[in-house]
Amino acid sequence: MAEQSTVPGTGTAVPAKETPKFKAPKKKNKWVKRIIILAVVAAVIVFALSRCMATGKQVLASGYIPATAEQRNMTVTVTGPGTIKPNDSYKATTLVKGEVLTAPFEEGQTVHKDDVLFTIDASDVENAIKQARTSVEQAQLTVQSAQLNYDSLLRTRSDNDRDRQVKANATGVINKVYVDPGDNVAAGTVVADILDRDNMKLQVPFHSVEAASFYVGQSATVTVGGTAETLYGTITEIAATDSVGLGGTLVRNVTIVVQNPGALSNTSTGTATVGTAASASSATFEYNASKQLVAKYTGELQTLNIKEGDRVTDGQVVGEFKDKDMQDQIDAAAISLQNAKLTLKNAQDSLQRTEDSLDDYTITSPIDGKVIEKNYKAGDNVDPSTASTSGASTYMAVIYDMSRLTFDINVDELDVVKLKVGQKVRFTADALENQQFTGVLEKININGTTVNGSTTYPVTVAVDGDGETLADSGLYPGMNVSASIIVEEAGSVLSVPVDAVARDNTVLVAGPGALDESGSIVDPTKLEKREVTIGRNDSDYVEILSGLEAGETVYIQNTASNAMAMMMGG
Known part of the structure; x- marks a missing residue:
């Protein structure tokens, strides 16, 4: 705003002279400073970005692991975990309660098929058998009486039909x-x-x-x-x-x-x-x-x-x-006869069940084997209905047939087609370090189990050697094992790591400009896909039938390094 002054003696106001201001030069100096600052910041950003890009490129390059196509001895296997079990086992239980009269064996003793393990007091069931037999006899007499009455009525009607004339x-x-x-x-x-x-x-x-x-x-x-x-x-x-x-x-x-x-x-x-x-x-x-x-x-x-x-x-x-209608009497007699026969049948069935239950009071071994557990002795009272709540053992005895050991492996549907009975198996036990055992594929069960669209099949491996001897050396039933079923001894074949081959049967090889003079990757974008023909494989390597020569290098993506490079690039 312009300042004003008054002329002396007149009282008239006249405009005052404006004071000059150097704003433009001041603004010029300010923008120069800003431009300089921006230039410096831009240079720093460019420098930082170039360093980051160089670093990201280096990280990306480090995300590839080189591997050489070369001749290797390959053994094609199918692997899986299993649990050692005896050739056969039997857990003796009882359906009846009572006092154990005899138990003529001890833990560690070998028993044979049909040997008596326990006898339980059966006096109650023997009395029940006598009563059941009496019921059968009474029912038989009732049937005979009903039959005679029915036959008599039929004869009477027949005689009446004849004598009415x-x-x-x-x-x-x-x-x-x-x-x-x-x-x-x-x-x-x-x-x-x-x-x-x-x-x-x-x-x-x-x-x-x-x-x-x-x-x-x-x-x-x-x-x-x-x-x-x-x-x-x-x-x-x-x-x-x-x-x-x-x-x-x-x-x-x-x-x-x-x-x-x-x-x-x-x-x-x-x-x-x-x-x-x-x-x-x-x-x-x-x-x-x-x-x-x-x-x-x-x-x-x-x-x-x-x-x-x-x-x-x-x-x-x-x-x-004139005819006398006897049909109602005959029908009633027929019903009585049928009811009597049903009563007899029920009585006979009851007698048979009672007699059969007598076998439950003598427990025998269905297998040859060694007694692993003996939980009851003569004089003990056994009651299966209260065993689980009273703390008593639910098994009277446990017998293992240790003549040999076996284990099962669940094999994926893609691998089970490679298996044949008789193939050799190598395995180790988790509890036994530095020990390797052998066996043979004994059975392939075609009853598969499907979960989430994937099917597995149980196969049985018979362990080489006597089960008792293996147990003495520490290989016990119940131990967890890791097994490899030997499908084929392929010998020396040209191969690369399994991870080097993509799902479309291609591998990554270095294209022009991908490597420096020392052979290190300097530009991962110059890596090229090459189609290969694959053959057999084991858990680590896959056979290359065509597409690669021995000594050529393939590159395997390191997922973790690539993820880091992507983060830095972002």
Whole structure:
């Protein structure tokens, strides 16, 4: 702002002369200083960046490890951990409780298959067996009774079906009828009389000597008394024994049947001649059939199809009783029989289970082996239901078959295809330093286990040597081992470290400008990829079939160094 002053005597204000200022030069000096400072800072930054880039380049270059392609002896192996175990083992347990009566062995002793290890008091189960046998016997009696009742009802129904029919029991004429349809008739009641008047029979005596030559079906001549009429008939029966006739002579009765000419009745008499032999005396004619038709069923007579004077033949159905339904009784009897059989089956099964449980009171060894543990002795009480809570051992004894040792390895699916039974195995035990053991691949189990998309297969290795001897030298069951299954002894092959080969089967080699005169990497960006053909490999090296010559150098990326270089570059 310009200053003002007053003219003397006038009081008039006039502008005052401005004071000159040298701001421009001051600003010029300030910007010069700033430019100088900025130039110095930029130089420092450039210097620092160049040093950092040089350092980063050096770090990046140091992130590659050189390796030479050269001939090496290669053994192709499949490796893995395992745990030593005996050839076989048995942990003796029991399902029953009671007092141990015998335990005839000690720890360290060798036992054989089927040797008795323990016997446990079985008095309770023996009593249970007796009771079970009694139950079976009672059930068998019940089945027998139910079967008899069922069979009886079936027979009764069959008899009823047969006896409901009223059948003529002779051929002849109905002489008299005693009942009518609708009557309630009891078994044994006479229904009708049947007479066979068409045929008459005459039973006359012959001297026994003469009758002895007669036979049934032989022709005979009959003379009717009073009329002297001659009839021809047939012998139907000859008495089996003799009797005393008139005058004390021995006679035998012979029955002859003739057709009734119409005049004969049961009051007519006659004599007979068979060949030249004449009967010893005369006799009275009888109707050939004179029978009473008797009911065999009790109930209501539903039909009766005969009347007096009707002719019937033997076996002809002439009536029928009303049916009595027995099916409900038979069904109930069948159910009772089935239930009785089920009860018997349950009783037999219970007896079998009880008898089988008796075997549980004698514990035997299923293998040959050495007793590793003995946890019970004679006089001890064993109770498997409380062993885990009472602190008692859950195993009565432990037996190992130490005839040999084995271990299992879980092998990846990519490696298991290389394995064959019989391949040699080398392994070491974690607990035994500087000792190496050998074995042989004994079994490849194709039952694999898949976890997160990767499958492994268990294989079994049999350790070389006697198990007892190996244990004496310190190789015990339960020890952890690291094993190498020898797939192939490849011999001397051109190879590089496994890490030198990328997944696309390429290796890094030095391109133009990548190395200095001493062979050190000065520009990692000049490293080049080269495709190679690979062959076999072990855990450290891979065989090169083509793409590299012996003596050539490949470079392996050092992941940790590269990460550091990236951090410095950032």
